[in-house]
Amino acid sequence: GLCDAPNYPYMNRRYLTTPIYYATGDPHLGHAYTTVLADTLARYYRQTGAEVRFLTGTDEHGQKMQETAAKRDMTPIELADQMAESFEAAWKDLNISFDRFIRTSEPEHIGVVSTVLERLWAKGQIYDDVYSGWYCVQEERYWTEREVGAEHLCPDCKRPVEFVEEKNYFFRMSDYQERLIQHIEDHPEWIVPGTRRNEILGFLKQPLQDLSISRPKSRLAWGVTLPFDPDHVCYVWVDALINYVTASGLLDPDSGPDQPGFADQGNSWWPASLHIMGKDIITTHAVYWPTLLMAADLPLPKQILAHGWWIMEDEKMAKSVGNVVDPLALREDYGTDGVRWYLLRDMPTGADASYTPERFHARYDELANVLGNLASRAISMIVKYRDGIIPEAAGDGLEADIASTLSAVTGHMDALRVHDAMATSMDLARTANGYVDRREPWSQAKDPSGAEDLDETLASLARVIAVLTALFLPVTPQKMTDLAGRLGLKSVPTLDQARSISLGGLRVEKGAPLFPRVDR
Numbered sequence: 001g002l003c004d005a006p007n008y009p010y011m012n013r014r015y016l017t018t019p020i021y022y023a024t025g026d027p028h029l030g031h032a033y034t035t036v037l038a039d040t041l042a043r044y045y046r047q048t049g050a051e052v053r054f055l056t057g058t059d060e061h062g063q064k065m066q067e068t069a070a071k072r073d074m075t076p077i078e079l080a081d082q083m084a085e086s087f088e089a090a091w092k093d094l095n096i097s098f099d100r101f102i103r104t105s106e107p108e109h110i111g112v113v114s115t116v117l118e119r120l121w122a123k124g125q126i127y128d129d130v131y132s133g134w135y136c137v138q139e140e141r142y143w144t145e146r147e148v149g150a151e152h153l154c155p156d157c158k159r160p161v162e163f164v165e166e167k168n169y170f171f172r173m174s175d176y177q178e179r180l181i182q183h184i185e186d187h188p189e190w191i192v193p194g195t196r197r198n199e200i201l202g203f204l205k206q207p208l209q210d211l212s213i214s215r216p217k218s219r220l221a222w223g224v225t226l227p228f229d230p231d232h233v234c235y236v237w238v239d240a241l242i243n244y245v246t247a248s249g250l251l252d253p254d255s256g257p258d259q260p261g262f263a264d265q266g267n268s269w270w271p272a273s274l275h276i277m278g279k280d281i282i283t284t285h286a287v288y289w290p291t292l293l294m295a296a297d298l299p300l301p302k303q304i305l306a307h308g309w310w311i312m313e314d315e316k317m318a319k320s321v322g323n324v325v326d327p328l329a330l331r332e333d334y335g336t337d338g339v340r341w342y343l344l345r346d347m348p349t350g351a352d353a354s355y356t357p358e359r360f361h362a363r364y365d366e367l368a369n370v371l372g373n374l375a376s377r378a379i380s381m382i383v384k385y386r387d388g389i390i391p392e393a394a395g396d397g398l399e400a401d402i403a404s405t406l407s408a409v410t411g412h413m414d415a416l417r418v419h420d421a422m423a424t425s426m427d428l429a430r431t432a433n434g435y436v437d438r439r440e441p442w443s444q445a446k447d448p449s450g451a452e453d454l455d456e457t458l459a460s461l462a463r464v465i466a467v468l469t470a471l472f473l474p475v476t477p478q479k480m481t482d483l484a485g486r487l488g489l490k491s492v493p494t495l496d497q498a499r500s501i502s503l504g505g506l507r508v509e510k511g512a513p514l515f516p517r518v519d520r
Contacts, residue, residue, distance in 0.1 A: 012050055012051075013050065013051045013052070013053070013269065013273075014041075014042070014045045014050050014051070014052045014053070014273045014274070015052075015053045015055070015248060015269040015270070015271075015272045015273050015274075016038050016041055016042050016045075016052065016053070016054050016055070016272070016273060016274050016276065017038070017054075017055045017056070017244050017247075017272050017274070017275050017276065018034050018035050018038045018055070018056040018276055018277070019034065019059075019240075019275075019276075019277045019278075019281060019285075020056070020057040020058055020059040020102060020104065020240055020243050021056075021057075021058055021059060021087055022058075022059045022062075022064070022065075023058040023059060023060045023065060023079065023080050023083035023084060023087075024064050024065060024068045024079070024083070025083075026083075026086050026090075027086065027087055027090040027091075029310050029343075029355065030278060030309065030310055031087075031090075032090070032094060032339075032343065033307070033310060033343050033347065034276060034277060034278060034307065035056060035091060035094065035096055036094060036096070036340050036343050036344060036475075037276055037307060037343075037344065037349070037418065038054060038056070038276045039054070039094075039095075039096045039097055039098070039474075040340075040344055040418055040474040040475050041274070041276070041413070041416070041418070041474070042054040042097060042098075043097060043473060043474035043477060044413050044474040047470065047473060047474065047494050047495050048410075048494070048495055048496075049494060049496065052099070053099050053100065053247075053248075053269045054097060054098045054099050054100075055098065055099065055100045055102060055243075055244065055247045056087075056091065056096070056098045056100075056101060056102075057084075057087075057100070057101050057102035057103055057104075057243060057247075058080065058083060058084045058087055058101075058102075058103050058104070059104055059236065059239075059240040059243075060076070060077075060080035060083075060084070060103055060104045060105045061076075061104055061105070061222055061223040061224065061233070061234075061236045061239055061240075062140050062220070062222070062223065062236030063137055063140050063215070063219075063220050063222075063236075064137065064138065064140060065079060065080065065222055066220060066221070066222040067137065069222075076222040077105060080103065080105055084101075084103050087101075088101055093331065093336065094331075094336055094339070094340065095336050095337075095340070095477055095478060097477075100247050102243050102246060102247045104224075104239055104240060104243060106246075107253070108246060108253050109242070109243060109246040109253075110224050110253075111253020111254060112242060112245060112246040112251050112253045113224045113234060113238075113239050113242050113246075114224065114227045114253070115251050115252075115253060115255075115256065115257055115259075116242055116245070116251070116292075116296055117213075117226060117227055117228070117234065117238075118227045118228070118256070118257035119257035119258075119296050119297075120171065120292075120295055120296055121227070121228050121257075122257050122258075123295065123296075124172075125171060125172050125175075125295040125296075126169050126170065126171055126172070126213065126228075127169070127170055127172070128167060128168065128169050128170070128229075129167075129168060129170055130165065130166070130167055130168075131164070131165070131166055131167070131168040131170075131212055132163070132164070132165040132166075133145075133163070133164065134147075134148045134152065134161040134162070134163055134164070135161055135162055135163075135164040136154035136156070136157065136159060136161045137159075137162075138154065138156075138157045138159050139154055139156045139157055140235075140236055140237070141237075142164075142212060143155060143161060148161050166216050166219070167216065167232075168212045168213075168214050168215075168216075168232075169212070169213050169214040169226065169229070169232060170210040170211060170212055170213065171210060171211045171213045171238075171291075171292065171295070172210055172295070173208055173209065173210050173211040173287075173288065173291045173292075174207065174208045174209060174210050175295075176208075176290075176291035176294050176295065177204060177207070177208040177291075179294060180204065180208075180287065180290055180291055180294070181201065181204050183290065183300065184197060184200065184201060184204075184286075185201075189303065190302075190303060190304065191282070191286055191303075191304050191306070192303065192304070192305050192306075192350065192416060193306075193349075193350035193351075195350070196279060196282050196286075196304075196306040196350075199282065200282065200283065200286045200287065203283060203287065204287070208287070208291075211235075211238075211288060211291075212235060213234060213235045213238045214226055214229070214232040214233065214234060214235055215232065215233055215235060216231060216232055217230075217231050217232060217233060218231075220233055221233070223235075223236060223239065224239050237284055237288060238288070238292065241284065241285070241288065241289045241292065242292075244270075244272055244275065244301070245270060245298065247269075248268055248269040248270035248271075248272070249267055249268045249269060249270075250268040250269075250270035250298070270298070270299065271298075271299040271300060271301050271302055272301040272302065273301075273302050273303065274301070274302065274303045274304070274305055274416075275301050275303070275304045275305070276305045276307070277304075277305070277306055277307070278306065278307060278308075278309060279306040279307065279308060279309065280309070281306075282304070282306040285304055285306075286304055286306075289301075305349070305350070305416055306350070307347070307349060307350055308347065308348075308350060308351045308352035308353060309352050310347070310352075310353060310354075310355050311352050311353065311354045311355070312354070312355055330342075330360065333518050333520075334360075334364055334518060335478075335479075335515070336478060337367075337475070337476035337477070337478050337479045337515075338364050338367060338515065340475050340476060341363060341364070341367055341422070341475055341476055342359075342360050342363040342364065344418050344419060344422055344475050345363050345366075345419060345422045345423070345426075345475075346359055346360075346363055346419070347419060348417075348419045348420075349416055349417055349418050349419055350416075361520065364515065364518070366426060367476070367514075367515040368513070368514075368515035368516070368517060370426060370429045370430055370433065371426065371429045371468065371472070371514070371515070372513055372514040372515040373433065374429050374432050374433050374436075374461075374465065374468075375465055375483055375486070375514055376510075376513060376514070377433075377436060378432075378436070378458070378461035378462065378465055379465075379486055379487075379508045379509070379510055380510060381441050381442075381458060381461075382458050382461075382462065382508045383508060383510055384445075385441070385445045385454060385458065386455075386458060388507050388508050388509070389505065389506070389507055389508075390458065390459060390462045390487075390488070390503045390504055390505065390506045390507075390508060391454075391455035391456075391458050391459045391504060392455075392459070392504030392505060393452070393455035393456045393458075393459040393460075393504070394456065394459065395456065395458075395459025395460045395462065395463045395502070395503075395504070396460065396463075397435060397439070397456055397457065397460030398428075398431065398432060398435055398460050398463070398464045401428060401431050401432075401464075402428070402463070402464060402467050402499075403499075405424055405425065405427070405428040405467075405471070406467070406471075406495065406498065406499060408421075408424045409421045409424050409425055409471055410495070412424060418475075421471075422472075422475060425468065425471040425472055428464065428467070428468060428471070429468055432461065432464045432465075432468075435457075435460065435461070435464075436457075436461065439453070439457045441454055441457045441458065444457060459503070459504060462487060462503045462506075462508070463501065463502070463503060465483065465487060466484070466487055466489065466493060466498060466501050466503060467493075467498045467501070468480075468483075469481075469483050469484045469487075469489075469492045469493070470492055470493045470494065470495055470497070470498035471498075473492045479514050479515070480492050482511070482514065483514060485509070486508060486509045486510070486511050487503060487506060487508055488503065488506030488507050488508055488509070489503075489506070
């Protein structure tokens with residue numbers, strides 16, 4: 001198998017996560033982008049021969065869930081069931097290859113949350129105190145007098161906050177401030193892109209407060225009951241973050257707080273290789289989460305990627321603003337792969353991007369006119385001039401371009417610059433179109449002494465298309481599987497196989513256009 005290859009860079013396992021999405025509303029373009037980005041990386045790592053676990057799911061506890069359910073005359077679990085189904089269906093529609101879909105209402109997860117809380121309690125990392133301050137229901141968090149200002153509005157969602165005084169349990173987050181700063185400084189690639197890393201270091205220049213980790217059941221009954229106080233539930237963010245550990249198999253929900261913090265590597269996927277999320281939740285992932293893990297003596301995730309926002313006319317796309325584009329609606333005309341390609345090609349990983357119909361069409365046209373056109377031209381010529389059989393020629397007319405592209409794409413993907421990897425892959429398709437124009441196979445076919453040259457041209461084109469299926473597979477999996485089949489291959493080659501694949505003697509098949517033109 002591939003893993004026997006000498007010095008193979010990915011003889012390892014990759015555990016990738018999206019955030020678990022809050023189950024109060026349907027999936028939108030922001031969720032779709034995060035999930036397609038994670039899926040593309042998961043498929044890429046599988047292409048390199050790695051063993052991958054890809055986690056996504058729904059976050060189902062908390063006050064917003066309780067209130068949204070009440071407004072709809074449902075129980076919270078009925079709402080959670082409905083929304084989990086909606087997210088799972090959306091991800092199947094977008095061809096997301098997740099390995100595990102977790103729900104925070106699962107008994108296994110509730111058991112792991114209790115185990116972590118018991119461990120923190122036993123170690124003296126949690127204490128109770130009376131909390132008084134301003135609370136925002138929408139954001140499910142407390143704010144200080146200074147933060148809410150004279151108007152008493154939530155700094156995040158601008159809704160009115162309420163003054164609350166109650167007993168709460170607190171996690172001694174402040175004790176871990178120096179250790180966290182040290183970790184970020186020692187591992188410059190731990191948070192990417194660098195702008196987000198600097199933002200977190202800036203945030204940590206202020207003294208870190210302890211974190212309220214509970215809500216009284218008198219106010220909120222829908223959540224994980226604290227193992228040391230039956231009148232309180234766990235704060236939804238603490239409960240949600242622990243999902244990554246639950247799904248890794250690191251902790252056994254039934255074996256209590258004293259179990260070893262790191263199960264045998266063979267059984268556990270922890271620590272996560274990469275947490276992928278939007279930049280709005282970077283603080284919870286890069287401050288709350290690592291300090292909780294440090295306090296529980298659990299290893300930290302290896303890397304955190306915080307991507308940008310989709311902007312509509314300069315406003316963040318959000319349910320509360322009502323400017324959410326339904327990505328699934330675009331699929332009906334352009335196909336799932338067309339939507340996936342746009343999302344990853346148009347947004348530089350880590351930066352913001354503006355959605356406009358014009359940008360979408362330009363990206364789709366690139367698929368149709370460059371990649372689709374190349375495949376159609378090459379396969380048609382093999383059918384026309386060689387009865388559909390790929391010639392047994394050397395076919396190395398584009399070898400230097402193929403080698404440099406594979407090397408550049410690997411570099412971009414390993415640096416999480418997916419948009420650059422896709423641009424580089426598309427450039428190879430452009431180069432191959434130029435090769436057709438330069439070699440003029442139609443002239444070679446007319447010249448009785450040009451048979452060998454024509455074989456060389458057609459074999460080179462078949463080879464470059466096979467390589468392109470491997471390069472584009474992570475983003476456009478359905479179309480590349482289809483295209484590999486048209487070349488006579490049983491499946492899309494791995495990146496290693498693509499380096500040396502030979503196709504001589506295979507029978508090609510013409511098909512409908514890969515990326516059909518859409519009237520608009």
